Amino acid sequence: MTTQFEGIYHGLGTDVGELRLATIGLGWKSVTTGSQVTVAASDIKYVQWLRVARNFQLRIILKDNRRRETFDGFQREDHEKISHVVKQHYNVILETKDVSLxxxxxxxxxxxxxxxxxxxxxxxxxxxxxxxxxxxxxxxxxxxxxxxxxxxxxxxxxxxxxxxxxxxxxxxxxxxxxxxxxxxxxxxxxxxxxxxxxxxxxxxVTGEGIASFAEVTVLTPRGRYDIDMFPAFLRLRGKTYDYKILYTSITRLFLLPKPDDVHIIFVVGLDPPIRQGQTRYPYLVMSFSRDEEVEVDLQLDEATIESQYNGNLKKHYEAPIHEVISAVFRGLSGKKITAPSGSFTSRDSHTSIKANLKAAQGDLYFLEKALLFLVKPTTLVEYTDIASVVFSRVGGGMASARTFDLKILLKMSPEIVFTSINKEEHELVEEFLKSKKLRVKNEMNDDIAAAAGLDSDSDEDMQSVASDGEDAPKPRPAAGNDEDSEEDDDFQASSSDSGSPSASESDDGEGAVTASDDSGDRDLIKKTKPKKTKEKKDKVDKAKGSKEKKGKKPVDDGNPRPKKKAKKQDD
Known part of the structure; x- marks a missing residue:
C-alpha cells in the first residue's frame, strides 16, 4: 500500500515533487529535474510534524542521529493521514513540534x-x-x-x-x-x-591526512599554526583559534620574495574570509625563510595522484619549505600560483617598493595583473578595476620633497592612496603602469611648475617694490643731513633762535626748502617734517618767553658786542 502527496518540496530546494510512503520506506521525485531521494524504513528513528514557512513540514530523523530529511508543503488536513501511515508502516508516532513565534x-x-x-x-x-x-x-x-x-x-x-x-x-x-x-x-x-x-x-581531524606542517609563521592572522592538509580541506590549528578552510574557499595563491632577501611570503586568498572576533581576514599570509628546507612524504599513492590530482602533486618532496607548501596548496586547491614576472624592478632591483597605506608601512608589489600591498592591511587591486592613476608630490608641490603619493582611482570602489614612496621610484612606476595601458596623470610636474610660477611672481613683486623705492622722491632735510637725526633737529631749533628764515617759515608748518627743490619734494617734506619742526619751535618760543619774564637783558655800554657774548653776560 502506497500513500502519495503532491506539491512537496525537499529540503531547502525550490523544485516541486511527489512524495510516496510505502512499507519499505519513502521516496521523493522532482517533477522538473527527475532527481530522487529515498529513505529505507529500517533507517527511520522518529518523525516530526511542525509549522514552517511553506505550510507544514514532515521531518524524518534517521537512526545514525547525524542526518535528517525534510519535506515541506503539506496542508494542515494532511496531519491525520500522515500520522496513520507512519504508525502503520514504520511503527513510530508522529510527534508534533511546537515553534515559537x-x-x-x-x-x-x-x-x-x-x-x-x-x-x-x-x-x-x-x-x-x-x-x-x-x-x-x-x-x-x-x-x-x-x-x-x-x-x-x-x-x-x-x-x-x-x-x-x-x-x-x-x-x-x-x-x-x-x-x-x-x-x-x-x-x-x-x-x-x-x-x-x-x-x-x-x-x-576527520579523514586521513595528506600532509602536516608544524609551527608555520603566519603574519595575518598573526601567530604560529600547525597546518594539516586533508583531501577536501585544511586545518589551521593555533593555541587559541582553530580554522577549517575548504579548498573551494581558496581564490588566489601568491609566492613573493621580501625585499630583505631573507624571507619568502606565501599569500592565500580566501572567500569567505576567516575571522577572529570582529576582524575578518580575506588573506592568509605566511612567512618562510629562504634557507629552511623540509622533507615530506604525502599520504597518497601514485594512482591517486595521477587520477584525482592530474599529476600536480608528488609522492615525495625535499626542497625549501616555501616551495613544498606552495606546491601542496596548488595541487590540492587546483589554483595557479602568481609570482613576480620580472617586468618591474625597483631602483634597488627588488620586485616591490616601500609604501604606506593609511598608517601602515608595507611592500607594494607590481604584478602582471594586479597591485598587491603586504602585510596589513593586505590589499589586492586588479588593473581591470582601476579607472586612473594619479602621481602627486608631498609638501605642497615642492621640488625638494623626497617622497610622492600614488593615488589609485577605482571604477566601483573608493580610491586607494599609497603614500611616502621614494621619489627615485617615480619614473619606474610610471613607466610600468603606462605599459599596462592605464590612464596616468602626473601632478608632480604641474605642482613643480606652479611652485616655480609662484616664485617668479614673488620676484617680480619684490622687483617692482624695489624700483618704486628707487624712483620715489626722497625728502631732504633743510641742512642737507638725515631728517630723522636728533642733531639736525637741534641744529634747526638753534637756527630758529637766531631769527633765521627757516624759523619764520616753520610757523606755517613747513620746513626749509631750497630753490632747486620741486613741488614733489615740498609735498613730501610737508608730510614728514611739520610735526618735529613745530615741536622744536614751541620749545624755543617757550624758552624765550621764560627769559623775558625773568627780565634779564644785555648791558648796553655803547660798544657793539656779539650776540653770544651778550648772552653769556646775561648768564
Whole structure:
C-alpha cells in the first residue's frame, strides 16, 4: 500500500515533487529535474510534524542521529493521514513540534540530535545543523561566534555558496541556560565553545591526512599554526583559534620574495574570509625563510595522484619549505600560483617598493595583473578595476620633497592612496603602469611648475617694490643731513633762535626748502617734517618767553658786542 502527496518540496530546494510512503520506506521525485531521494524504513528513528514557512513540514530523523530529511508543503488536513501511515508502516508516532513565534532574541540553547536549537519559552525558535558549523570563536568573555560552511553550488537543493559566503552569527551566552556546575570555574562561553567544537567535530581531524606542517609563521592572522592538509580541506590549528578552510574557499595563491632577501611570503586568498572576533581576514599570509628546507612524504599513492590530482602533486618532496607548501596548496586547491614576472624592478632591483597605506608601512608589489600591498592591511587591486592613476608630490608641490603619493582611482570602489614612496621610484612606476595601458596623470610636474610660477611672481613683486623705492622722491632735510637725526633737529631749533628764515617759515608748518627743490619734494617734506619742526619751535618760543619774564637783558655800554657774548653776560 502506497500513500502519495503532491506539491512537496525537499529540503531547502525550490523544485516541486511527489512524495510516496510505502512499507519499505519513502521516496521523493522532482517533477522538473527527475532527481530522487529515498529513505529505507529500517533507517527511520522518529518523525516530526511542525509549522514552517511553506505550510507544514514532515521531518524524518534517521537512526545514525547525524542526518535528517525534510519535506515541506503539506496542508494542515494532511496531519491525520500522515500520522496513520507512519504508525502503520514504520511503527513510530508522529510527534508534533511546537515553534515559537514570539520573536525574542534571548532564550536557551539545546543540542537536539544533529541540530543546535535556540529555544524561547521551551519552544524552538530556529535550528542550526551542526554539520554546517565550520568554526567557533570566543568573542570577548560572553560571546561565541559561529561560522558556517559554504554550501556547494552544484547542489540544486541548496542556496549557492556566493549567497552564503558571509554566513555567520553570534550567540551571547551568560551561563543561565548552560549545564555548568557551580563549582566549575570554566566560563559559560568557553563551555559552550567546547561543546560546539565537540559536537560539530570542529577540533577533530576527520579523514586521513595528506600532509602536516608544524609551527608555520603566519603574519595575518598573526601567530604560529600547525597546518594539516586533508583531501577536501585544511586545518589551521593555533593555541587559541582553530580554522577549517575548504579548498573551494581558496581564490588566489601568491609566492613573493621580501625585499630583505631573507624571507619568502606565501599569500592565500580566501572567500569567505576567516575571522577572529570582529576582524575578518580575506588573506592568509605566511612567512618562510629562504634557507629552511623540509622533507615530506604525502599520504597518497601514485594512482591517486595521477587520477584525482592530474599529476600536480608528488609522492615525495625535499626542497625549501616555501616551495613544498606552495606546491601542496596548488595541487590540492587546483589554483595557479602568481609570482613576480620580472617586468618591474625597483631602483634597488627588488620586485616591490616601500609604501604606506593609511598608517601602515608595507611592500607594494607590481604584478602582471594586479597591485598587491603586504602585510596589513593586505590589499589586492586588479588593473581591470582601476579607472586612473594619479602621481602627486608631498609638501605642497615642492621640488625638494623626497617622497610622492600614488593615488589609485577605482571604477566601483573608493580610491586607494599609497603614500611616502621614494621619489627615485617615480619614473619606474610610471613607466610600468603606462605599459599596462592605464590612464596616468602626473601632478608632480604641474605642482613643480606652479611652485616655480609662484616664485617668479614673488620676484617680480619684490622687483617692482624695489624700483618704486628707487624712483620715489626722497625728502631732504633743510641742512642737507638725515631728517630723522636728533642733531639736525637741534641744529634747526638753534637756527630758529637766531631769527633765521627757516624759523619764520616753520610757523606755517613747513620746513626749509631750497630753490632747486620741486613741488614733489615740498609735498613730501610737508608730510614728514611739520610735526618735529613745530615741536622744536614751541620749545624755543617757550624758552624765550621764560627769559623775558625773568627780565634779564644785555648791558648796553655803547660798544657793539656779539650776540653770544651778550648772552653769556646775561648768564
Amino acid at each position: 514570539k520573536g525574542w532574541n534571548w532564550g536557551a540553547l539545546d543540542v537536539q540530535g544533529s541540530d543546535l536549537a535556540f529555544l524561547v519559552s521551551n519552544k524552538t525558535a530556529f535550528e542550526v545543523p551542526l554539520s554546517q558549523i565550520s568554526n567557533s570563536n570566543i568573542v570577548g568573555k560572553t560571546e561565541v561566534s559561529l561560522e558556517f560552511a559554504a554550501l556547494e553550488k552544484k547542489n540544486p537543493s541548496t542556496p549557492s555558496a556566493s549567497k552564503r559566503k558571509d554566513a555567520d552569527d553570534e550567540l551571547d551566552e551568560d551561563g543561565e541556560h548552560m549545564d555548568v556546575d557551580d563549582d566549575d570555574e570554566t566560563p559559560a562561553a568557553q563551555a559552550f565553545h567546547d561543546m560546539i567544537k565537540e559536537k560539530a567535530d570542529i577540533g577533530q
